[in-house]
Amino acid sequence: MNTITSRWKIWGPMIPLLLIPILAYAQMPELPPVELGIGNREVVWIVMQVHLLFAAFILGAPIFVVICEFIGMRTKDARYDRLAKEVTKVTSIAYSLTALFGGFAILVLVGLYPEVTSYMIRRFFPVVAIIYPLLFIGETVTLYSYWYTWDIWKEKKGRHLAVGILLNLFGLATMFAINAPTSFMNTPPRPLATATLWQAINNYTWMPLNLHRTVGNITFGGFITGLIAAYLYMASKKDEDKAFYDWMGFVGNLIGIAALIALPLMGYIYALEFYKYDASAGLYLMSDRLSMHWEINGVLTGATFLAGNFYIWLSMKRVEGANRFAPYVKAGFIIILICNAIWMTPRHFWPVMQVPEDLVARLELPPHLGFLALMPAKNTAAFLTVLVTLINYLLYRRALKTGKIIWGRIDFISQYVLIFLGFTSIWTMAFMGSVRSFARKYFHVYLYIKDTTPESYTPTLAFTTAMATLITWVFFILVSFAIWLALISGMQKKGKEG
Amino acid sequence: MVERSFWQKTKWKLVVSVALSLIIWTVSGLIGFPRLFQWMFMGYVIGGLLFFILLDARPMKERSGGAAVLSVIIFYLIISFVYTINGALWPQYNPAEEKEKIAKLMKSVVSPKQKIGELEAKVEELSKKVEELSTRPAAPAPSGEAAKKAAEKVAGIPAKAGPSPELIAQGKEVYDLYECYNCHKIGGKGGVKRRGPELDHAGKEFTAEQLKKRIWYPYAPGTKATEGFEKEFEEQTMPDYYTEQISKEEMEALAAYVLSLK
Numbered sequence: 001m002n003t004i005t006s007r008w009k010i011w012g013p014m015i016p017l018l019l020i021p022i023l024a025y026a027q028m029p030e031l032p033p034v035e036l037g038i039g040n041r042e043v044v045w046i047v048m049q050v051h052l053l054f055a056a057f058i059l060g061a062p063i064f065v066v067i068c069e070f071i072g073m074r075t076k077d078a079r080y081d082r083l084a085k086e087v088t089k090v091t092s093i094a095y096s097l098t099a100l101f102g103g104f105a106i107l108v109l110v111g112l113y114p115e116v117t118s119y120m121i122r123r124f125f126p127v128v129a130i131i132y133p134l135l136f137i138g139e140t141v142t143l144y145s146y147w148y149t150w151d152i153w154k155e156k157k158g159r160h161l162a163v164g165i166l167l168n169l170f171g172l173a174t175m176f177a178i179n180a181p182t183s184f185m186n187t188p189p190r191p192l193a194t195a196t197l198w199q200a201i202n203n204y205t206w207m208p209l210n211l212h213r214t215v216g217n218i219t220f221g222g223f224i225t226g227l228i229a230a231y232l233y234m235a236s237k238k239d240e241d242k243a244f245y246d247w248m249g250f251v252g253n254l255i256g257i258a259a260l261i262a263l264p265l266m267g268y269i270y271a272l273e274f275y276k277y278d279a280s281a282g283l284y285l286m287s288d289r290l291s292m293h294w295e296i297n298g299v300l301t302g303a304t305f306l307a308g309n310f311y312i313w314l315s316m317k318r319v320e321g322a323n324r325f326a327p328y329v330k331a332g333f334i335i336i337l338i339c340n341a342i343w344m345t346p347r348h349f350w351p352v353m354q355v356p357e358d359l360v361a362r363l364e365l366p367p368h369l370g371f372l373a374l375m376p377a378k379n380t381a382a383f384l385t386v387l388v389t390l391i392n393y394l395l396y397r398r399a400l401k402t403g404k405i406i407w408g409r410i411d412f413i414s415q416y417v418l419i420f421l422g423f424t425s426i427w428t429m430a431f432m433g434s435v436r437s438f439a440r441k442y443f444h445v446y447l448y449i450k451d452t453t454p455e456s457y458t459p460t461l462a463f464t465t466a467m468a469t470l471i472t473w474v475f476f477i478l479v480s481f482a483i484w485l486a487l488i489s490g491m492q493k494k495g496k497e498g
Numbered sequence: 499m500v501e502r503s504f505w506q507k508t509k510w511k512l513v514v515s516v517a518l519s520l521i522i523w524t525v526s527g528l529i530g531f532p533r534l535f536q537w538m539f540m541g542y543v544i545g546g547l548l549f550f551i552l553l554d555a556r557p558m559k560e561r562s563g564g565a566a567v568l569s570v571i572i573f574y575l576i577i578s579f580v581y582t583i584n585g586a587l588w589p590q591y592n593p594a595e596e597k598e599k600i601a602k603l604m605k606s607v608v609s610p611k612q613k614i615g616e617l618e619a620k621v622e623e624l625s626k627k628v629e630e631l632s633t634r635p636a637a638p639a640p641s642g643e644a645a646k647k648a649a650e651k652v653a654g655i656p657a658k659a660g661p662s663p664e665l666i667a668q669g670k671e672v673y674d675l676y677e678c679y680n681c682h683k684i685g686g687k688g689g690v691k692r693r694g695p696e697l698d699h700a701g702k703e704f705t706a707e708q709l710k711k712r713i714w715y716p717y718a719p720g721t722k723a724t725e726g727f728e729k730e731f732e733e734q735t736m737p738d739y740y741t742e743q744i745s746k747e748e749m750e751a752l753a754a755y756v757l758s759l760k
Contacts, residue, residue: 190739234566279693279735283680289596292588299584306549313553330553337546341539349534351591354679354687366530412558416573423577442600447739452604457596465585469578476574 033114040112041455045437046471047108049430051101053475056213056429058098059171060221061091062143064255066164073157083248085150086232086486087225092147093482095140113453116444123200124181135174142167175217176210183209185445186436187277192448204277208270215259215266220425222256227422228483230415235487243408249418250315254393256421257308261389264301264382268375274439281446285439288353289458293435295344296465300428302340305385307421309336312392314414318406322399329395332388339381339388347373351461426475431468438464507554515547602675661754669755672748681735684759693735695724701760706753713749714741 036043065084072080109117121128146163153160180201187204189195229249236242275282284290313329316322348355348364355364371377440446442456450456459467502510519540526536561569661669673679679688683696700709711718716736723731730736744752 231570234562234570237562276733278737278739280677280680280737283677288677288680289591292590295588296585310549310553330550333549333553334546337542337549341542345535345538349589351589353677357687362532362534364532365535366532369530412560413555416558416570419570419573420577423574427577427581442603447742450604456600457593458591460590460593461588462586462590465582468585469582473574473578 034111036112039455040453042467044105044108044112045434045467046474047101047105049433049471050474050478051098051105052433053426053429053471054094054098054101054478055175056217056220057224057479058091058095058143059175059213060217060219061087061094061224062146062164062168062171062221063218064221064225064252065091066161066168067255068251069157069161069164073161079244079247080251082244083225083251086248087221087228088147088150089486089489090228090479090482092143093485094479095143097478097482113444116449116451119445119449120181120185124184124197126197127177127180127201132174132177135170135177139167139170139174142170172214175213179209179213180206186440187274187281188445188448190447192445205270205273208266208273212263212266212270215262216429218259219256219263220429222252222254222259223418223421223425224252224479226252226256226418227479228252230418230422231480231483232487233415239408243406246408246410246414249414250311253308253311253418253421256425257312257389257393260304260308261386264386268379268382278447281439281441283353284441285435287347289351290435290438291346291348292351292461293431293438293464295346296461297428297432297435298340298344300424300431302336302343304421304424304428305336305340305389306333307417307424309333309389309392311414311417311421312396314411314417315405316396316399317411318409319396319399320403322396322403325395325399329392332392335388336385339385342372342377342381343385345372345377423472423476427468427472430471430475431464434464434467504554504556508551511547511550515543519543599675661758665751665754666758667755669751669753669758672744672752673755675748676740676744676752693730695727697756697759699760701757704757706757709753709756710749713744713752 033040065087068080068084068087072078072084106117142163146160146167149160149163180203183206184200184203189199189203226249229245229252233242233245233249236245271282271285274285286294309329309332316325316329345365347370348360350359350363365373438458441458442451443449444451522539522543523536526539531539681689681694683689684698704712712721715721716738717734
């Protein structure tokens, strides 16, 4: 193991523990918040979002990894074990970066938003100061145990898998714990003054957020694995490696798409809870200031489903005799395009609830077509898209039964599709995460703690997309660094063995 | 069978796309889609055409080393540009309007501690009132002529103390500020989905006190659902937090505005 990588892995997660004195500093009320002059909100936005993206990866990837290791153990196919190990290597480097950004996030929150941060820490003290650190330590111990025992317990796979499952349980519990304050800020229990800690944790959107993030993280883990596979495929010189990374890309895409299928439903449940909590919050999210953000969400969802299915199409093209399924797959693409058009048809092309009288005829659907903008139409479109994706995969499986597949001989464009899926899933998370945050309107804690800073307004869509791009680039550069570290440590090992 | 060339396939797709565009444009126009929506559909046809061209494109040449790295960076730049520009192409709202609105809403901003203190004081005050009312002997209900007179008296109150046009205008502002139009319609405007009653004739249906009570305490014991909105009432769609949001002065103005609708 590379020494720098090992040190980085061991000390990185300890960084948040060094921040305890800073939390004490946060309790000095006479100190005014720091004004950076470049926008306090933007700084918090970038740091928190990059932390969240890493967190999503380190939570999603182990689920994916343990599934792969289990399949490898059952089928005796060594490729699954190699895939799981390579992704875990990147995950353990990314883990340190997650912790680093977590610590950085606390720093900026305490410095830039001391009052609300202090309030949140006190409100959730047992969660953020006891449960969360304990879970975090548990996750750290199990992750590194899982990684370092990989070769030692080569013959004791059951035991190794048990550590992997424990790692996932710690990971999920950590996420559930930190989702409590996050969801609380959107939907605090009412009346707040008399709410117990459990009521604050188990607020309206806590469980929907847990579900949404769990499924989203698996999707994310799958697509990032596809991205890693694409990088390594491009870097491979040997046919044997190309074949492996081609296969790895396929598995990454498959798991990403499989989880993506459930994501619209999770998103629907999440949005529904917003409406149930407060119809006006739901409307703000779907029909008012944030309505046009859903158009972008439509573009992203459509692009992800199209790209995922396009990848299945490319995989199918290299299977002998699979040509006979081409007309069905093409018909499926037409259905996906139509469904996406329905998904994206808004009630009005206007970014606030009330369209000016003189523009209604030009920008709003007439009443008899209004149904296209409502949830039943959107749900039908989502259901059909999911169904077509499932059928495409079944067709692929059927093609495999009669034809032979040669791994490593896929159209090279497929690697760009995998990169596109990785990039789009990161961008989508960066973008939709901010939408969730904006749903609080001008409150830190919805309806209870107003945001009195000059940046309490909802940013424009153009600004939000620019921020999502910037955040994606920051994350991409850091992930590429993690992959590069994993790659050179692997090459060093191979060199020594050779 | 001879495999058609890429260009032949593309030509065929172009023909189909042009035909499809004409059909979609005509049909969507006939069934009443506004022009902007029709253009959006055309965008889909173009997007679909490009996607189908990509489906049958020739396999891409493999790249490795520096060329692969460069191509990936260029690819990232292209996607980043497309996603960022996409956000700028959709209609944007003006944050200055929201800033103005927030400034109005922030007038009554208080710290959470103050807020809790205020709420506790309010609860205490209300509890005292309830206690007072429950200990006071109930007055006999008026009947016959007396009841008629009492009703006339109550009905006469708004007429006697008619709100000023300024107060009504201020009330309209409060109505917009708290976005009551999200769920209620006035003059056919507002509430995309049917969530709350239309308020066009609210002035005939409520007294000022009834209206204030329904806004501040929509689920107080004895409150009944408006006809046709039983489900929404049961689901408590009407927010019950306006006691903490709308001040007494704002409520006076809001009531004046809604009651002016007859």
